[in-house]
Amino acid sequence: MMIPLEHLLIFSSLLFGIGIYGALMRRNLIGILIAIELLLNAANINLAAFSRFTSLEPDTGQIFALFIIAIAAASAAVGLALVLALFRVRKTVFSDEINLLKW
Amino acid sequence: MDALFPVVKCGLYVIMAVSLLAALAAVLLRNIFHAALAFMITLLGVAGIFIALRADFLAAVQVLIYVGAVVTLIIFSIMMTEGLNNKIARLQNRLSLPAFAVCMVLTGIMIELVQRTPWPKQNSLHYVPVTAARLGESLMGAYVFPFEIISVFLIAALIGAVVVAKKDKDS
Numbered sequence: 001m002m003i004p005l006e007h008l009l010i011f012s013s014l015l016f017g018i019g020i021y022g023a024l025m026r027r028n029l030i031g032i033l034i035a036i037e038l039l040l041n042a043a044n045i046n047l048a049a050f051s052r053f054t055s056l057e058p059d060t061g062q063i064f065a066l067f068i069i070a071i072a073a074a075s076a077a078v079g080l081a082l083v084l085a086l087f088r089v090r091k092t093v094f095s096d097e098i099n100l101l102k103w
Numbered sequence: 104m105d106a107l108f109p110v111v112k113c114g115l116y117v118i119m120a121v122s123l124l125a126a127l128a129a130v131l132l133r134n135i136f137h138a139a140l141a142f143m144i145t146l147l148g149v150a151g152i153f154i155a156l157r158a159d160f161l162a163a164v165q166v167l168i169y170v171g172a173v174v175t176l177i178i179f180s181i182m183m184t185e186g187l188n189n190k191i192a193r194l195q196n197r198l199s200l201p202a203f204a205v206c207m208v209l210t211g212i213m214i215e216l217v218q219r220t221p222w223p224k225q226n227s228l229h230y231v232p233v234t235a236a237r238l239g240e241s242l243m244g245a246y247v248f249p250f251e252i253i254s255v256f257l258i259a260a261l262i263g264a265v266v267v268a269k270k271d272k273d274s
Contacts, residue, residue, distance in 0.1 A: 073257070074261070
């Protein structure tokens with residue numbers, strides 16, 4: 001009736017890989033936050049797909065996805081507040097210029 | 104319905120391809136504002152996939168919270184930092200090649216595992232769609248404790264964000 005489950009899982013794996021690459025190599029802190037939100041979205045696709053295709057009780061996966069969205073909103077708010085506070089003190093948003101605690 | 108089905112299937116693959124391309128753009132674009140807009144396209148594509156998986160409420164929440172709130176927050180903080188006027192800054196840090204190798208290997212392993220695992224298939228004929236009413240009932244029934252925890256967590260995180268981001272009195 002639908003496209004196979006494997007294709008959705010492969011799609012979310014690719015999204016996860018792109019997000020990991022972005023989180024590892026970006027210099028801009030806001031770019032790193034965008035990449036982390038991509039990772040959480042890939043996890044959400046997996047939860048919705050499993051709740052549609054394999055679960056005996058389909059509510060569970062969607063409720064977990066709702067919790068993940070709430071946590072993603074909280075992490076975005078706290079992360080961007082940290083970026084703003086850091087920019088006020090150090091005048092930079094680049095992660096490799098923030099090396100005050102580096103030995 | 105059956106005559107329309109190949110069209111729907113093709114549309115779903117098109118949505119998946121567009122979201123992947125937009126995710127690549129969100130990661131690789133030098134201008135961080137354009138990256139945020141590409142990220143918004145990815146979020147809308149994921150909402151479309153949620154609708155195709157019959158998770159209507161999840162799609163609505165995705166559009167409201169992600170596209171409505173998180174992207175707005177990101178764009179505001181881009182405008183409050185220097186991001187836009189700094190065109191010559193390098194995009195990548197010096198570990199970008201090892202990072203590329205690591206994520207290629209990771210994605211390859213995950214795709215291989217997805218194809219090898221025998222997933223249990225539910226008979227999709229007796230699938231009952233999850234309505235918003237059913238979600239609300241189980242959110243207030245079986246999952247009421249995590250629901251309360253997540254609301255306390257969210258309010259704590261938001262108060263913490265306000266405290267961290269507000270100006271000091273003496274400056």
